[in-house]
Amino acid sequence: MGKKPSLGRQKIVIARIPKKNHLQVTFSKRRSGRFKKASELCTLSGVDVGIIVFSLASKVFSFGHPEVELIIDRFLARHNLPPLDTSAHHQLFEAHRSVNLRELNMILTQVLDELEVERKHGERLDVMRKASQRQCWWEAPVDELGLCELEQLRTSMEEMKMNVEKLTSKLMATLLLQMVCHFQGLILD
C-alpha cells in the first residue's frame, strides 16, 4: 500500500522533449493543465476564452467558453464586440447557464475539499502506521519477515479469523432476529 513518490516540481528546459513516452505523458498532463487554467480564468474573470491544441498524432483538443465555435467565428469575423443579442430569451439562456456553472463549480469545490480532508487523514494514518511498524515487528510488510516470524503470525491470524467469523455470525443472528421482531411488530400494528 506504499505510494510511489512523484518527482514533484522540477526545473525543466524549455526545449523539445526527446523521449517519446515522456513526451506523450507531458503533453497529456500539460494540455489538461492548460484547460484547467483556462477554465479558472473564465470563472474568476468572467471572460471568453478559446484554446486549440493539436497532438502529435494530429488529434485536436479544444476548450472554449462559451463555445469553441463561437470564439472562432468571433475571431475570424473580427467583430470584437461581444455577441449583443439582448433578446429576453438570450438573456434568460445566459442567466441559466451562469447559474448552472456556478452550481457545478460549487460541487467541484466541495468534492475537492473532501478529497483534501481524506488525503490529510491518509497522511496521518500513514505516519501512525510507520511509527507503529518501528515498534511492532509483526506489522512490518510480509516481505520483510523471516520464516519463523511468518509461521507464528499465520497461526495467530488464523485463530483470530475464526473468532472474527464466530463473532460476525453471532452479531448477524442477533440483528436478523431484531429485524424480524421489528417487522412483526409493524405488521401487528
Next chain:
Amino acid sequence: MTRKKVTLTYIANDGARKAAFKKRKKGLMKKVSELSTLCGIEACAIIYSRYQAEPEVWPSTLGTRRAIARFKNMSEMDQAKRMVNQQGFIRQRIVKAEEQLKKQLRENREMEICQVMYRALVGQPLQGLTILDLNDLGWMLEKTGKEIEERIKKLKNTALGSEQAVSAEPTADKGSEGDNSEAAPKNNSALDDVVAAEAMQNRPWYMEFLKPCKEGNTANLGQNEPLPSYPCGNLTPPWSNFYFP
C-alpha cells in the same frame, strides 16, 4: 508563486479581478507556449476581455488563423470528439475528483482496518466493532493470510531449493496448483489484490441494511464471554510478550 488554494467563483472586486485576469492571462499564454515547444505541437489561444476591444492571441494573429484553418479542415467528428466547454470540463473534473476521493477513502479504510487487526492481534478485544468493521477485518485477515502463505512458500522454496520439497509440502494453498515457478505467486497475488479490493467493495447484500453505526450493532455479546487473546504457538521467549494476557 505561493500555492494558494483558488476559490472557483467570479471575483466581485473589480480591482482584484482585473489583477487576477492580467496575471492569469499572462500565465496561460506562457504555458501554452511551453506546451507547444516541449511537445513540438501546434496550438493557439484566444482570450477576449472586457478591457480591450481586440482579443489577445497566441502565438500571433497569423499563427492563430493557421491553427483555426487546420482545425476547420478536420472532420466535424474529429473536431467535436475532444471539444469541451466550461460545463463539460467542470463535469469532467468533478468525475475525476470523485474517483480520486473514492480511491483515497478505500485506502484510508484499509489502513484503519489493518490497524484494528494488528491491535487485536496483541489482545485488544473486538468489542465496539460493527458488522461492517468485522467483515472488513475478516477480509483483511484473509488477504494478509494469503500474503503470508505465499511468502512462507517462497522462503521454503529457496531454503530447500528443490521442486520435490515443495510438492511434498502439505500447505493448504488454494492459489497456484503445484506451480512452482517464481512468477506464479506474484501474478496470483496481483490478481488477488484486484479481486480482494473488489471484494471489500462488494460486501454481502445484507450489509446494506446494517450500514449506520447504531448502538445495537456493536458486539455487546462479548460481555458474556471473554474474548480470547491469540497465543502465538508454542514458541518460547523472545516472543513471550507478544500478546498481553
